[in-house]
Amino acid sequence: MNLESWRNDGVLIVGGGIAGLALAGALYRQGVPCELVERAPAWAPVGAGIVLGVNAMKMLRELGLADALENNARLLEVMSITDSDNRILARTNLADLQPRFGASLALHRSALHDVLLENARHVPIRMGTTVESAEEREESVEVRFSSGDTARFGLMVGADGLHSRVRELTFGPLPLRYSGYTCWRTVVDGGGTEVGGQEMWGVGKRFGLVPLDRDRVYCFAVVNAPAEEPDPASDRIHRLRKEFSEFGGPVPHLLDQLRQPEELIKNDLHEIVHRPWHRGRVVLVGDAAHGMMPDMGQGAAMALEDVWVLSQLIASELPLEETLASWMDRRKRRVRWVQNQSRRIGWVGQWRHPLACRVRNELTHLLPDSATTRVLARLARQRV
Numbered sequence: 001m002n003l004e005s006w007r008n009d010g011v012l013i014v015g016g017g018i019a020g021l022a023l024a025g026a027l028y029r030q031g032v033p034c035e036l037v038e039r040a041p042a043w044a045p046v047g048a049g050i051v052l053g054v055n056a057m058k059m060l061r062e063l064g065l066a067d068a069l070e071n072n073a074r075l076l077e078v079m080s081i082t083d084s085d086n087r088i089l090a091r092t093n094l095a096d097l098q099p100r101f102g103a104s105l106a107l108h109r110s111a112l113h114d115v116l117l118e119n120a121r122h123v124p125i126r127m128g129t130t131v132e133s134a135e136e137r138e139e140s141v142e143v144r145f146s147s148g149d150t151a152r153f154g155l156m157v158g159a160d161g162l163h164s165r166v167r168e169l170t171f172g173p174l175p176l177r178y179s180g181y182t183c184w185r186t187v188v189d190g191g192g193t194e195v196g197g198q199e200m201w202g203v204g205k206r207f208g209l210v211p212l213d214r215d216r217v218y219c220f221a222v223v224n225a226p227a228e229e230p231d232p233a234s235d236r237i238h239r240l241r242k243e244f245s246e247f248g249g250p251v252p253h254l255l256d257q258l259r260q261p262e263e264l265i266k267n268d269l270h271e272i273v274h275r276p277w278h279r280g281r282v283v284l285v286g287d288a289a290h291g292m293m294p295d296m297g298q299g300a301a302m303a304l305e306d307v308w309v310l311s312q313l314i315a316s317e318l319p320l321e322e323t324l325a326s327w328m329d330r331r332k333r334r335v336r337w338v339q340n341q342s343r344r345i346g347w348v349g350q351w352r353h354p355l356a357c358r359v360r361n362e363l364t365h366l367l368p369d370s371a372t373t374r375v376l377a378r379l380a381r382q383r384v
C-alpha cells in the first residue's frame with residue numbers, strides 16, 4: 001500500500017463542517033484528489049458565534065485563510081470571567097498574546113463557513129448524501145452512498161461531527177458522555193465598542209457574551225438539566241429570562257433583545273472519549289474523533305489542527321498505515337489535555353451549591369491574570 005496507489009484512489013470526506021471543508025481545501029491545494037458528501041440537503045445559515053483562539057488562527061494562517069476571516073471578524077482583546085453581579089473574577093489578556101502568536105477572533109459561524117466553503121470550491125461536493133456502508137478491500141475502501149451508488153477510495157475521512165456515522169460504521173455504537181448541562185446560543189442586537197468577551201458564573205448556570213461587531217453580540221446560556229429535556233418554543237424565551245433573572249450587568253438588556261424562540265439553538269453538551277481514531281482505511285477528525293465540552297472554546301481549533309497535520313502527512317511520502325499512526329501520535333496527547341481541561345472547567349463552572357460557588361469565585365478572583373493567559377500561550381507555543 002504505497003503513497004501513490006492510495007492517494008490516487010482519492011479521499012472521501014464525510015461531513016462539510018469546519019473539519020471537512022478545511023480538509024477538502026487543504027487536500028485540493030496539495031493536489032490530492034478528494035470529494036465530500038454532506039448530509040444536509042443544502043447549506044443553511046450556520047449557527048451562532050464562535051471564538052477562534054490563537055492556535056485556531058495559527059492553523060487558518062497555515063491554510064491560507066486568516067486574511068479572508070479577519071475582514072469579517074472582531075479582534076478579541078480580552079476574555080473575562082465575572083460573577084453573576086458582573087464583578088470581574090479573572091481576565092485572559094488575549095492582546096498580550098497577539099505580538100507573539102497573533103490575534104484571537106470572534107465572528108459569526110456563517111462567516112467562517114463561507115470562507116471554508118469558498119476555499120473548497122474546486123472540490124466536488126454532494127449535498128443530501130451520506131454513507132450507508134463501507135467495506136475494506138485490499139487496496140481501497142468501497143463505500144455505498146445513501147443515493148444507492150457505490151465508489152472506491154484510498155481513504156475515507158469521518159468529519160461528520162459528534163454523532164458520527166463513520167465512527168459507528170467503523171467502531172460500532174459508542175456511548176457519548178452527557179455533561180449534565182445544556183446550552184442555548186444566539187446572536188442578538190447590541191454589539192457596541194467592547195473589545196472583550198465575558199462569561200458570567202452563577203449557581204448551576206453561566207451566561208456568556210461575545211461582541212461580534214458594532215451591532216451584534218453572540219450570547220450563550222448554560223444551565224444544569226437532564227438530557228433531552230423538552231424545550232417548547234412557546235416557553236423558551238420566558239424560561240431563559242426566568243433562569244437568568246438574578247444575573248446583572250448586561251444580561252437583562254441582552255435577554256430583552258430575544259424575539260424569536262427559533263433563533264435560540266439548543267444543544268445538550270456531550271463528549272466522546274474514544275481511541276484510536278483510525279482503523280484500516282478510515283480516519284476520524286474533529287468532533288467525530290474527540291467531540292469535547294465547549295468550555296475552553298477549543299473544539300474548532302482542535303479540528304483545524306487535526307486537518308492541518310493530516311493534510312501535511314497525506315502529502316508526505318509515507319505509506320497509509322504510517323500516515324495515520326503518525327497523525328494520531330502527533331495529536332493524541334494535546335487533544336487529551338484540552339478535552340480534560342475543558343471538562344474540568346465546565347464541571348467547576350456548573351457547580352450548583354451556593355457556598356461552593358462562593359468559594360470557587362473567591363479562589364478564581366485570587367488567580368493572577370497571567371495564569372489563564374499562560375494556558376493559551378502554551379497552546380499557541382506547542383507543536384500541534
Ligand SMILES: Cc1cc2nc3c(=O)[nH]c(=O)nc-3n(C[C@H](O)[C@H](O)[C@H](O)COP(=O)(O)OP(=O)(O)OC[C@H]3O[C@@H](n4cnc5c(N)ncnc54)[C@H](O)[C@@H]3O)c2cc1C
Pocket residue numbers: 014015016017018019020037038039040049050051052053056129130131159160161162163164165166183185220267285286287288292294297298299300301302303
Ligand atoms: C455551544 C458550543 C459552543 C462552541 N464554541 C466554540 C468556540 O467558541 N470555539 C471553538 O473552537 N469551538 C467551539 N465549539 C466546538 C465546535 O463547534 C466544534 O468542535 C466544531 O464545530 C467541530 O467541527 P466538525 O467539522 O468536526 O463537526 P461539525 O461542525 O459538527 O460538522 C459536521 C458536519 O457533518 C455533517 N454530517 C453529520 N452527519 C453526517 C453524515 N452521516 N453524512 C454526511 N454528513 C454528515 C453535518 O451536517 C455537518 O455539516 C463549540 C461547540 C458548542 C456545542
